Amino acid sequence: MDAHEAGSAVRHGPGEEPHDAPAADVPPPAPRTETEPETEPGADPVVARGGVAALSLRYQIAAALALAVVAITVCVHVAMVFLHVAPSNTVTKQHGQAIDDWIYPEFEQNWKLFAPNPLQQNIAVQARASVATADGRIRTTRWYDLSAEDGRAIDGNPLPSHTQQNALRRAWDFFVATHDAENRPVGLRGALSESYLRRTVELRLERADAAGDGGVVERVQVRSRTTNVRPPKWSDEQVSDRPTYRVLPWWRVPEARAEEGAR
Helix, strand or coil: CCHHHHHHHHHHCCCCCCCCCCCCCCCCCCCCCCCCCCCCCCCCCCCCCCHHHHCCHHHHHHHHHHHHHHHHHHHHHHHHHHHHHCCCCHHHHHCHHHHHHHHCCCCCCCCCCCCCCCCCEEEEEEEEEEEECCCCCEEECCCEEHHHHHHHHHCCCCCCCHHHHHHHHHHHHHHHHCECCCCCECCCCHHHHHHHHHHHHHHHHHHCCCCCCCCEEEEEEEEEEEEECCCCCCCCCCCCCCCEEEECCCEECCHHHHHHHHC
């Protein structure tokens, strides 16, 4: 046995199979991070993609079309609202119907941009009733200040209802917009505005128990009381503080509705 074999026998001991000598200690490979994708040797590194870029071409085109539709819709809506509230101009005169079809009823605006004449008056809507009493007489109630009642209901209420704030006011504005100074209807919406205002007043008088015990409301009458807002102390403007009234004719309450109110 030569020296090499002797050395081998000494390392492995008698009766043991010879095996290779243990390799030197080699540090384990560093763990791969999530941002370092595994690549084959010699291959180009792959860049990670996210968001829309990670979608396939078909979905990228669909997403781009959806964003374009949303952007166009927003731009058209903003333009329509601006034209609706802007002063009368060539565009609104030529395309007024298209603008109204877009705005009403979901996006209605009841104010005007750059209003040259802001409201400088307080307008109160008042009503009274002609009542047939249980003993067969006819009496006329006092004037009920319906606007003042709404004001008292809203005052101090952190969350007033839409009805308390706008129902009566909108009914009166609708009537004034569809009638001339002689209270004659102008256009096809005149009769509708009269019915709307009359029904609103009837409900308010019924709530106030204007008919009394056994009485029946046969007719109602509406008027507005307008007073000028006083100018500030530093202004030289002089305005009258005397109220003016616009009195509407008596309106007859339909018999079925009058009997329902009596019940």
